[in-house]
Amino acid sequence: MDLKRSDLLQGTLDLLILKTIEHRPLHGYAMAQRILETSREVLAVQQGSLYPALHRLERKGFIQAEWREAESKRMAKFYSLTPSGRTQLAEEMDQWQRYARAIQWVLQAEGAAS
Amino acid sequence: MDLKRSDLLQGTLDLLILKTIEHRPLHGYAMAQRILETSREVLAVQQGSLYPALHRLERKGFIQAEWREAESKRMAKFYSLTPSGRTQLAEEMDQWQRYARAIQWVLQAEGAAS
DNA sequence: ACTGATATGTAGAAGAACAAGGTATGGACC
DNA sequence: GGTCCATACCTTGTTCTTCTACATATCAGT
Numbered sequence: 001m002d003l004k005r006s007d008l009l010q011g012t013l014d015l016l017i018l019k020t021i022e023h024r025p026l027h028g029y030a031m032a033q034r035i036l037e038t039s040r041e042v043l044a045v046q047q048g049s050l051y052p053a054l055h056r057l058e059r060k061g062f063i064q065a066e067w068r069e070a071e072s073k074r075m076a077k078f079y080s081l082t083p084s085g086r087t088q089l090a091e092e093m094d095q096w097q098r099y100a101r102a103i104q105w106v107l108q109a110e111g112a113a114s
Numbered sequence: 115m116d117l118k119r120s121d122l123l124q125g126t127l128d129l130l131i132l133k134t135i136e137h138r139p140l141h142g143y144a145m146a147q148r149i150l151e152t153s154r155e156v157l158a159v160q161q162g163s164l165y166p167a168l169h170r171l172e173r174k175g176f177i178q179a180e181w182r183e184a185e186s187k188r189m190a191k192f193y194s195l196t197p198s199g200r201t202q203l204a205e206e207m208d209q210w211q212r213y214a215r216a217i218q219w220v221l222q223a224e225g226a227a228s
Numbered sequence: 229a230c231t232g233a234t235a236t237g238t239a240g241a242a243g244a245a246c247a248a249g250g251t252a253t254g255g256a257c258c
Numbered sequence: 259g260g261t262c263c264a265t266a267c268c269t270t271g272t273t274c275t276t277c278t279a280c281a282t283a284t285c286a287g288t
Contacts, residue, residue, distance in 0.1 A: 009213050010124030010244055010275075016220055029266050038223035042216035049245050051268060056244095072265060074253060093221065099123050100214055102156035106130055107207065109152035124244075124275055143235050163276050165237055170275095186234060188284060234284080242277080250268080258261085 007044045013053050015096055016043065018062065018081065018089040025066070027076035028054055054079060062088045121158045127167050129210055130157065132176065132195065132203040139180070141190035142168055168193060176202045 020031050020038075032045045057063045062085035070076040081089065134145050134152075146159045171177045176199035184190040195203065 008245070009126070009217070012123070012217055013245080016217070019221055019223075027266075035220060038220045039216040040219060042212060043220065046246060047266090047268080048247065048249095048270095052245085055268095070266080072254075074265065076266060096217070096221070098156060100217075102153035103123070103126055103130070103210065103214075105154060106149055106152045106157065107133055107210070109133075122276075127276080141235075142237095160277060161236080162238085162278065162280095166276085169237095184235085186285070188234065190235060230288085231286100233286090236282080238279100238281080240278090240280105242275105244273105244275090246273080247271090249270080252267080253265080255264090256262085258259100 007046065008049070012096065013045065013049060014057060014062075015089070015092040016045070017050075017053060017057065018085060018092065021063065021079055021081055022086075022089060025078040025080035027070060027078050029076070030070075031079075057085070061085070121160065122163070126210065127159065127163060128171060128176075129203070129206040130159070131164075131167060131171065132199060132206065135177065135193055135195055136200075136203060139192040139194035141184060141192050143190065144184075145193075171199070175199070 016035050017031060020026060020034050026034065028047075028050055032047070032050055035043050035045055054063070054065075058065060058079070061082055063079045064082055065077045065079050067075055068078045130149050131145060134140060134148050140148065142161075142164055146161070146164055149157050149159055168177070168179075172179060172193070175196055177193045178196055179191045179193050181189055182192045
């Protein structure tokens with residue numbers, strides 16, 4: 001019952017979103033599917049996390065939206081990276097590598113001297 | 115001004131603490147130093163994060179405290195892993211590896227088909 | 229007597245993610 | 259025509275973690 005209730009590492013959602021639309025615009029629903037796929041079913045982004053995050057990123061100017069017709073023939077909001085979003089993506093990738101490496105170091109540290 | 119104000123990846127602090135006392139008891143202050151060292155100055159655990167985390171972990175039964183004299187000749191609270199804490203550590207290490215790998219997969223995913 | 233490193237702690241605020249709910253459209257099937 | 263499901267968007271309220279900033283005390287050295 002005291003199980004982890006978090007599907008995501010807090011702080012990585014923005015990075016995942018930005019990365020997912022790096023090469024082409026996508027709508028929210030498709031992003032979640034794509035992240036689930038590329039993470040091999042590990043990272044399940046909830047809609048209640050996704051949409052607020054998209055609005056946050058848009059407000060900060062990192063992504064911009066445009067209504068277009070999706071493959072399904074339904075209207076959907078396609079988000080694409082802005083130039084500032086591209087910069088942000090690069091920074092967040094750096095940060096992630098930095099933290100992940102640092103944590104790895106701690107996990108591999110020797111038991112220490114007596 | 116919109117800089118990341120987080121020194122840590124949310125959700126990893128417990129893991130770092132548990133790992134740091136895996137082989138010998140330590141007091142809080144020393145844990146923070148040790149994490150800073152082993153992470154090569156990357157992970158700076160704030161005192162306002164550390165002590166509440168220790169109390170949380172103790173309340174959950176993962177660690178236990180004992181007052182002892184530190185090298186400095188001052189009294190300090192030494193925390194050690196309980197059996198249940200050892201199990202928890204193993205689980206959190208698994209989780210971390212799982213997530214880190216998954217995120218790496220997303221970051222390395224191909225730009226996708228047309 | 230003062231300073232700096234050691235050592236523990238709390239209060240308040242911010243922020244992210246989650247659970248759970250709601251709305252609506254298009255296609256397929258009966 | 260009616261029903262169902264996958265698609266697609268969104269919000270509200272809650273929980274949890276961490277941060278900033280502060281408060282306190284001891285010990286060693288000057």
